[in-house]
Amino acid sequence: MKITIIGTGAYGIALAKTLHLNNNEVSMYTKFEEEAENLNLNHENNKLLPNVKIPLDIVITTNLEEALLNSKLIVMAVPSNSVRDASKSLNKYITKNQIICIVTKGIEIGTLKLMSEVVSEEVECNNICVLSGPSFAGEVAIGAKLGLIAASDEINLCNIVKSVFENKNIKVEISNDIIGVQVCASAKNAFAIIMGAINLQTDSTRATMLTILLNDLKQILNVLGGKSDTIYTYAGIGDFLLTCMNEKSRNFKFGTILGKGNSVDKCFEIMGITTVEGIYTLNSIYELMKEKNVHIKSIDILYDVIYNNGSVSKLLCCLGLDL
Secondary structure (H helix, E strand, C coil): CEEEEECCCHHHHHHHHHHHHCCCEEEEECCCHHHHHHHHHHCECCCCCCCCECCCCCEEECCHHHHHCCCCEEEECCCHHHHHHHHHHHCCCCCCCCEEEECCCCECCCCCCEHHHHHHHHCCCCCEEEEECCCCHHHHHCCCCEEEEEECCCHHHHHHHHHHHCCCCEEEEEECCHHHHHHHHHHHHHHHHHHHHCCCCCHHHHHHHHHHHHHHHHHHHHHCCCCHHHHHCHHHHHHHHHHHCCCCCHHHHHHHHHCCCCCHHHHHHHHCCCCCHHHHHHHHHHHHHHHCCCCCHHHHHHHHHHHCCCCHHHHHHHHCCCC
16 A cells, blocks of 8 residues: 655654555655755664664655655644644645544644644545554654554544554554544643653652543543543553653653753753643643633643743642642
8 A cells, every 4th residue: 555654753754664564655745855855865864763764665755746646545744733734735635535644643732623623624535533652753663562543433444544554563453532542642741741840759659640640631531522431542541651651751851850940941951952742732731621611730730830930849739638
């Protein structure tokens, strides 16, 4: 099957290797000429994925029409703030029989829409599904054993996604909870900041906090229209634990630096970055909960810490104890 990946970031490259290994014809699209030239010349991106080679027969192009020609499946793998623009470009060439699989995690800033909703608004295509789960790009690229979940209102789309991604290293389960899978995939980034910020606490304290945050995630899931059982899937507890307990997670690492008394700006400076997905997700969830007149204690406290310079020590108040 021919598959086109929109985006040439670390996760897109990792998935391209997986799909290629599974004997699919893979093309990748980037709108940046220099990026395409470098990838075609070196067949790797050592800055994003050190020592990971891109197979020579994976086509990398800046010609979107060419990339999409005869593709059965289109994988959306650009950052969340680029999904709308990428979708607008996609709509110029997509056909009604093509399938869009979204692997981007997040909630659009301003509109507070999930990625599937953003794509649906911009693309004249009803064949939309999402793929999520605990999967760091570097580990996917080297063939780590892991589980993912494909979700859509149309289960036949999930079966197609499962057929092209699943192999001896990757197990793909199927869900019809496209909302819940995306809510879990997004919200855990905010919770990872909290877990990073209390990383120097005892194991018992951190385990207690994890339990509280999982219950908060379940409440958010219910409020936003997801299904409770989704919390127990790869997209739920699987991705939650990976992101909230691992320094490979940029959100967790940001939290650890924040927890040492640094300001938000100082955290960015120390990490040498300008964005952390969890901060934008936090704002979106905070606004969505406010719209629903629902208060999630952990979200409210973290929002105060990030946006109002509240004391990071207040995060321990999530435990519900007299501190």
